[in-house]
Amino acid sequence: xxxxxxxxxxxxxxxxxxxxxxxxxxxxxxxxxxxPNEIFQTIMGQGTERSELVLFRIRxxxxxxxxxxxxxxxxxGVVLQAITRNDLADPGILGINSxxxxxxxxxxxxxxxxxxxxxxxxxxxxxxxxxxxxxITAVLILMLSWRGDFQSMRLxxxxxxxxxxxxxxxxxxxxxxxxxxxxxTTVWLSGDLWAAQWPYVLAVLPWFAVLVPFVMxxxxxxxxLNLHDDLARGLGLNVNMERLIMLFAGVALAGxxxxxxxxxxxLGLIAPHLARxxxxxxxxxxxxTAALVGALILLLSDTLGKNxxxxxxIPAGLIVSIISVPYFIYLLLRVK
Amino acid sequence: xxxxxxxxxxxxxxxxxxxxxxxxxLLLLVAAAISSLQYGSTNYSIQTVMDVLLSNEESxxxxxxxxxxxxxxxVVALLIGGYLAxxxxxxxxxxxxxxAEPGLLGISSGAAFVLVIALAIVPGLSTFGTxxxxxxxxxxxxxxxxxxxxxxxGGASPVKLTLAGMAIGMFLTxxxxxxxxxxxxxxxxxxxxxxxxxxxxxxxxxxxxxxGAIAIPVLIYLLHPLTLLRFGEDVASSLGVxxxxxQLLSIITILLLTGSSVxxxxxxxxxxxxxxxxxxxxxGGDFRYMIPVSTVLGSLLLVLADVGSKLMNPxxxxxxxxVTALLGVPFFLYLIQRxxxxxK
Numbered sequence: 080x081x082x083x084x085x086x087x088x089x090x091x092x093x094x095x096x097x098x099x100x101x102x103x104x105x106x107x108x109x110x111x112x113x114x115p116n117e118i119f120q121t122i123m124g125q126g127t128e129r130s131e132l133v134l135f136r137i138r139x140x141x142x143x144x145x146x147x148x149x150x151x152x153x154x155x156g157v158v159l160q161a162i163t164r165n166d167l168a169d170p171g172i173l174g175i176n177s178x179x180x181x182x183x184x185x186x187x188x189x190x191x192x193x194x195x196x197x198x199x200x201x202x203x204x205x206x207x208x209x210x211x212x213x214x215i216t217a218v219l220i221l222m223l224s225w226r227g228d229f230q231s232m233r234l235x236x237x238x239x240x241x242x243x244x245x246x247x248x249x250x251x252x253x254x255x256x257x258x259x260x261x262x263x264t265t266v267w268l269s270g271d272l273w274a275a276q277w278p279y280v281l282a283v284l285p286w287f288a289v290l291v292p293f294v295m296x297x298x299x300x301x302x303x304l305n306l307h308d309d310l311a312r313g314l315g316l317n318v319n320m321e322r323l324i325m326l327f328a329g330v331a332l333a334g335x336x337x338x339x340x341x342x343x344x345x346l347g348l349i350a351p352h353l354a355r356x357x358x359x360x361x362x363x364x365x366x367x368t369a370a371l372v373g374a375l376i377l378l379l380s381d382t383l384g385k386n387x388x389x390x391x392x393i394p395a396g397l398i399v400s401i402i403s404v405p406y407f408i409y410l411l412l413r414v415k
Numbered sequence: 416x417x418x419x420x421x422x423x424x425x426x427x428x429x430x431x432x433x434x435x436x437x438x439x440x441l442l443l444l445v446a447a448a449i450s451s452l453q454y455g456s457t458n459y460s461i462q463t464v465m466d467v468l469l470s471n472e473e474s475x476x477x478x479x480x481x482x483x484x485x486x487x488x489x490v491v492a493l494l495i496g497g498y499l500a501x502x503x504x505x506x507x508x509x510x511x512x513x514x515a516e517p518g519l520l521g522i523s524s525g526a527a528f529v530l531v532i533a534l535a536i537v538p539g540l541s542t543f544g545t546x547x548x549x550x551x552x553x554x555x556x557x558x559x560x561x562x563x564x565x566x567x568x569g570g571a572s573p574v575k576l577t578l579a580g581m582a583i584g585m586f587l588t589x590x591x592x593x594x595x596x597x598x599x600x601x602x603x604x605x606x607x608x609x610x611x612x613x614x615x616x617x618x619x620x621x622x623x624x625x626x627g628a629i630a631i632p633v634l635i636y637l638l639h640p641l642t643l644l645r646f647g648e649d650v651a652s653s654l655g656v657x658x659x660x661x662q663l664l665s666i667i668t669i670l671l672l673t674g675s676s677v678x679x680x681x682x683x684x685x686x687x688x689x690x691x692x693x694x695x696x697x698x699g700g701d702f703r704y705m706i707p708v709s710t711v712l713g714s715l716l717l718v719l720a721d722v723g724s725k726l727m728n729p730x731x732x733x734x735x736x737x738v739t740a741l742l743g744v745p746f747f748l749y750l751i752q753r754x755x756x757x758x759k
Contacts, residue, residue: 391597408582
């Protein structure tokens with residue numbers, strides 16, 4: 080136990096420092112560059128007006144958003160994998176992202192909010208709409224895959240089917256949009272962390288403030304749920320109730336993440352796997368580690384996507400997929 | 416070959432049933448084809464369609480629309496429907512996997528991937544270039560999937576194959592989206608993902624016919640070995656089936672049929688999944704009976720889906736891939752429900 084604990088602290092500290100490095104590097108890149116020295120000065124309140132604008136109004140919200148969405152997706156993945164006892168569960172694969180995405184695209188196409196700007200009310204409504212979409216999808220998947228018991232492979236297949244149906248629905252609504260809105264929703268759906276402005280970040284912050292600690296405190300329950308049902312019951316857990324609550328939390332996290340970050344697939348899959356490799360299977364350690372790994376990967380992908388090509392920004396979600404799929408296939412080959 | 420009498424009777428029954436179903440399907444297909452000529456941005460009565468078809472005069476707006484726009488589109492739908500259904504049937508037989516389907520396994524994503532690169536390099540690509548690019552992409556994705564399936568420990572189960580296909584599809588789609596964003600061809604590409612017949616021309620129909628003509632002799636040769644392959648590779652090879660050759664020829668056939676379909680109409684998923692299953696329910700798993708039935712039913716399904724795509728949301732066209740997905744998803748769910756236990 081001590082071994083894992085020490086390892087956990089080392090891992091957390093190295094992840095945090097890596098994240099700092101990437102944050103500083105991403106400050107340094109882009110059309111307006113800031114040197115580490117300038118960054119330090121600006122944080123101490125001695126920067127120029129220009130550097131303050133760039134740092135606090137443009138770069139910082141983007142970084143905070145990447146970290147938040149990364150945490151949300153990773154934790155959602157941990158929770159879904161634990162309660163389905165399936166290593167391949169991920170909000171993107173199960174179609175929960177598409178559900179949230181579809182709800183938002185319907186909202187956009189009916190209320191025409193993209194071509195005009197979002198009103199303040201709309202900013203706060205977006206997470207709720209995405210969350211409802213995600214929740215409806217999750218309930219649908221559960222209902223269709225429930226047959227007296229909980230077979231996790233059936234769950235995944237049902238998820239794939241639902242995902243295919245929702246993607247068709249997405250295309251249907253997207254093609255009804257104006258061409259420029261079409262572009263924007265395509266970019267949005269591939270996960271480009273579009274909401275990198277303070278109002279959006281503040282709009283989702285309360286959700287994070289509730290959900291992230293809640294999930295973190297449930298580490299013990301997740302450990303037990305990961306065992307066989309009978310064993311979990313024997314240990315005094317109301318299995319179905321607990322599973323439902325955790326499902327609610329996991330889906331909510333994914334929905335909120337999608338509402339500000341777009342559909343980022345595979346992050347919820349690989350972050351928990353990498354975390355387990357680093358600190359072992361105990362959820363007390365896995366949850367914080369996975370959260371940091373998720374934040375790190377998304378921050379890295381966002382930085383890469385913004386600076387890889389000069390003319391355009393590649394949505395961070397695409398970079399995440401391109402990085403993660405080989406790992407996913409490796410897992411597929413290994414997992415029995 | 417010695418056969419018990421009862422079995423012999425059953426086989427005769429199936430033969431008769433196949434003929435009846437095929438003929439009935441063809442009749443329905445004619446009706447569907449005529450209604451596909453009728454409906455669109457302007458609707459014509461059956462009388463008008465018949466007049467145009469029978470008199471063959473090349474003047475007047477009605478005859479122009481019917482003969483030059485709707486006719487090629489209907490023919491293309493008919494051919495692609497059949498091709499996709501046959502590809503699905505072969506794929507399911509080859510992998511002995513109830514969920515195998517060209518659309519779900521990321522083959523269309525592969526075609527789109529190479530196509531977007533080709534479009535980015537050469538903006539005004541000719542029909543031949545598009546086809547070549549799409550075929551190349553389909554081949555790459557197919558090879559990836561086959562390689563993956565053969566490396567999986569303990570054989571590729573339906574779930575794993577589906578997941579692998581999905582992952583490869585998402586991977587290629589991500590790359591495609593990134594490239595198409597860079598070269599600003601997003602909306603062109605999205606039509607590909609949803610599958611569309613609205614731009615079909617006689618050139619497309621000709622192309623499909625050529626590819627089909629190459630595939631048909633191979634297909635006929637494959638009917639018997641594929642039927643034997645249902646009983647497992649050991650049984651089939653002891654009955655004289657040369658497994659490797661059959662596998663290779665099957666893959667080539669799938670590529671010819673799927674590749675040409677994708678290059679004309681983009682990703683139309685679920686036809687290759689639904690139709691072979693229904694055919695199997697109707698006439699059993701013998702490919703000599705199942706393939707003709709699948710072809711007819713596939714054509715019927717896609718022609719009807721195309722009519723649906725025109726009527727769902729007028730005056731806009733719904734991509735036909737959306738219509739087939741609407742039909743296919745419930746069917747897919749039903750398959751999972753029924754075979755859930757045996758799919759691990």
